[in-house]
Amino acid sequence: MKNIFFICMFAVAAFAGCTDDDELYKNSGGSTEETSPLPNEDIDLNLFEAINLNYPGLEQVKAWYETGNYHSAAKALLQYYKGRIGISNPNVSLINSTVKEDEEKWANDALKANKYRFYINNNYYENANKKQPYSLLGADKNIDWNFKPEGADNEYQKQLHRHYWLPFQAKAYQKTGNEQYVIEWKEVYADWIANNPKPETPDEFKWWQLQVSTRIMGQTELFDYYKFSPNFTPEWLSFFLVHFAEHADYLAKFKYRDENNILLSQGTALAFAGTLFPEFKNAADWQKMGFEILNEQAKKQFLADGMLGDLSLHYHMGSLVEFYNLQKLVAQNELPASILSPEINDILQNAAELVMHFTYQNYFIPKSNFNCTSALNDSWMKTKSVLSQNFIKYSEMFPDNQELRYMATEGTEGTEPGTEVKAFETSGHYIFRDGWKFADNKTEGTVLIHSNNYSEESMSGADWSHNQPDNGTFELYHANRNFFPDSGVCTYMDNTDSAVKALRRWFRRTDSHNTLTLNNADIAYAKGKLVKMAEEPQQMVVTENRGYKDNDFTHRRSIFFVDKKFFVLVDEGFGTATGTANLNFHLCEKEADATVDVSENGAHTLFNDGNDLLVRSFGTGITCKEKEGRFSVKNDRTYTTRKAYQLDMNKTADSPVRYITVLYPTDDISAHTIQAEFTDSGNAKNVSVKVVVDGKEYNLGYQL
Incomplete structure (x- = not known):
């Protein structure tokens, strides 16, 4: 029942999207009537420097902006995003809940009432038995963004600034409709921005390319889950979009120096940002740079035998998932098929087959979830459930590959290798x-x-x-x-x-x-x-x-x-x-x-x-x-x-x-x-x- 709100809003958006611009955006550029008594100073005017006001569908936004009515312009932009069609994030489901049990738990752990226990990864728990993350609530009752548990390594602070828990809260909101998730997202993210300003040079820490890429990917999901909330206001829209553009521009300015999985993540984030937010002036540049990195690096980073150059099965599988999502992004948004070079298809298929050969036979034990891979080269063993999800994706990527079909169906279909x-x-x-x-x-x-x-x-x-x-x-x-x-x-x-x-x-x-x-x-x-x-x-x-x-x-x-x-x-x-x-x-x-x-x-x-x-x-x-x-x-x-x-x-x-x-x-x-x-x-x-x-x-x- 909790999903009814989202289903209805999705239906309204789809219906609205079937009308032409004049019907959807009444007074498109032709009215200067004040619609909101709220002050303009609550709107971040950098929004209108970042957005292309001539983008189709933004006529009403431009009209309000040109009259100096910035609040109404931001309100019209929010209405545009609520009714926008033709742009689809493959990582978001507005109809069916995708939040997992642990993710919903971590979503709640991160609330202020639970002392801001932000999930980092499974290696950092205050109470491992309860899977309870450490609290970042400082003595002054504010979030301590510099917190590091005693004995923890550098990775705790690095991954803290990837904001992994925020998409969990968004998916929990989609399931429950609990507005507290939205309210606290706004508070926490605004606090993070205030305490961690963008540097002017490449950063090795909070604004390291992997951190920025991960935040961008999460923000593309948050936006779709939260934009129908009554707490997603025009003021917040301006704040969110300004800093989204700030993230993407920073990523486009500082290409990662090494050719490894971090650079692939950077390319993925830019491709998603440019595709899912084409209304930004720099969106085409983000998209172009992202796909150029991906097409170039896929040929360089995946070796001739299919293994990622990092020589870690963990990062190898992570990069394959990125390309799976990119293929979905291209298909769902009707981008030119060639934007993701056809030349890399064989490379990715070899990479998928490599995972198959690294899989132990216990993968085929029914109703089990053992570790089914090696842990060579600074990797992590993968459970059956993780492998199964990945093989299903590989089979979808390469439907003619009968050996991958065999793995995806746990041996019930396809050809045994x-x-x-x-x-x-x-x-x-x-x-x-x-x-x-x-x-x-x-x-x-x-x-x-x-x-x-x-x-x-x-x-x-x-x-x-x-x-x-x-x-x-x-x-x-x-x-x-x-x-x-x-x-x-x-x-x-x-x-x-x-x-x-x-x-x-x-x-x-x-x-x-x-x-x-x-x-x-x-x-x-x-x-x-x-x-x-x-x-x-x-x-x-x-x-x-x-x-x-x-x-x-x-x-x-x-x-x-x-x-x-x-x-x-x-x-x-x-x-x-x-x-x-x-x-x-x-x-x-x-x-x-x-x-x-x-x-x-x-x-x-x-x-x-x-x-x-x-x-x-x-x-x-x-x-x-x-x-x-x-x-x-x-x-x-x-x-x-x-x-x-x-x-x-x-x-x-x-x-x-x-x-x-x-x-x-x-x-x-x-x-x-x-x-x-x-x-x-x-x-x-x-x-x-x-x-x-x-x-x-x-x-x-x-x-x-």
Whole structure:
């Protein structure tokens, strides 16, 4: 029943939009009769400098303005916006409520009665169990825009100024009709503007391009949800539009310096601003610049294999959603189809397919919501519900793609993708799998994702980067269990807080990943390359990376998926460098999940539910020792401890270090014996190993 008001107003607007301008705007330019006793000084006259008064439909606005009746001009402009048709925001639904339960909660948390508890993101709660954000109510009873929770990193303040909670309040208003949301939006936003004026130069903080872009996108939604409110007055319209133009002009003036997801967000915001508010004098310029950025950057930022150049699946998926919304924006507003270059369609389709290959089989478990992706490269694992929403969008973007249709319908329609080794060579990701749908027999459902990235960035001192110095690492998923989940991120960076800085750096460390290091040092370069790949006689990928600046040490990792049942890793360290090589492994999520078998140079898990993993390594002169392991799924500075260990081997100048590791999924740890040895001469041009599992011999190798 609460939606009746919006449905009726939408119908009135649609009906009014069917009339011509003379009917809709009576006295269009022909009357100077005063319609409001309210004073002109309540109207921000900058509005009439920003608006194109010659735009079709604004005849009455222009007439009032030319007589000096600014209040009536603003009132006529508000009436125009209430009745405007032909402009559609794909992110807004005025008919059906789209506010989620948590969003409505955060909308209410943000009210003054609840002490201005502004939602930032899920990493910043005063009470995590209640999902209750921190209060910004200061001692003087005003909003403290400089508030930062004790121990929080820099990202809290950055994301505070993106105003994420404001669109939640607008959607809650659309559902409930509660005018308090509108009243407090006006108070809070006016206070923010007063306390955070626009700078005249590029800003790294409150007016950083990502903050401005996010605010603009939110404001395009707020406007449509609130414009029918009796509290949305001509005075407020002038204030809102003046500062909307201020935001868009600032964004157009200062193009972001780097070519990454932030620049894509800037292009998206400008495209939306120019398209949804064509009445502004600068709207065409905003729109043009926005689409130019998007068309240019899509070709640059999405690599040849489909991965976003940030090398983070989180930002990769976020950028795809932006392009989905842009396609909807173009279609719904009948813009020329070429405004979003057709050349990027294949790029975006490759990007969508990449997400599909990064998805674990537990995505197909009915009525579940497990994490279904890896967390490599400063990313975040995605739940089934998030993935499902995205696959539905991808299928809508590319309706002829039957594999994306398969993912969107959870396997009920479309074509099941293949199980060949999938190489994303440009970004450096390689994926093995034995199938797609989930099998509840605990003997199937295996995915190994190997990350050996290529990046032009130096890894040294790049604590801020999304790209971690983790070349050679992997995650191994089997039967709805991730046995080698990435350590995670734990926190954003804060150079002013030594504790936060130390946390960030621990989780970025090379030896905090499942890879080979020299003297436990971080690598300086991620120049990963594919050396060899094969489907027969066993699936195999060979990659390498020369990661150290001052040491000649190249890590080559060969991965064999033997009979699609278990994995054999061959790790080699070549070069003249000397010291101690360390093969690092980090198991499961909690200490109780696994134990390290020091005397066996390996480990095994302790689930005892028919789904365990046995790990054994072999080589000359190995020393095994336990080490600190951590696992974090959020950026809230919390983590659990877990089992980790390293296998040390002496590295001399004239010989390589060489390890063989067997990763064996099993329902009974005690039922297996595993042996392995090298059967080659140890040169850099070939590998030959013999692995014996329960008496069965496997001869694996390759020649370069």
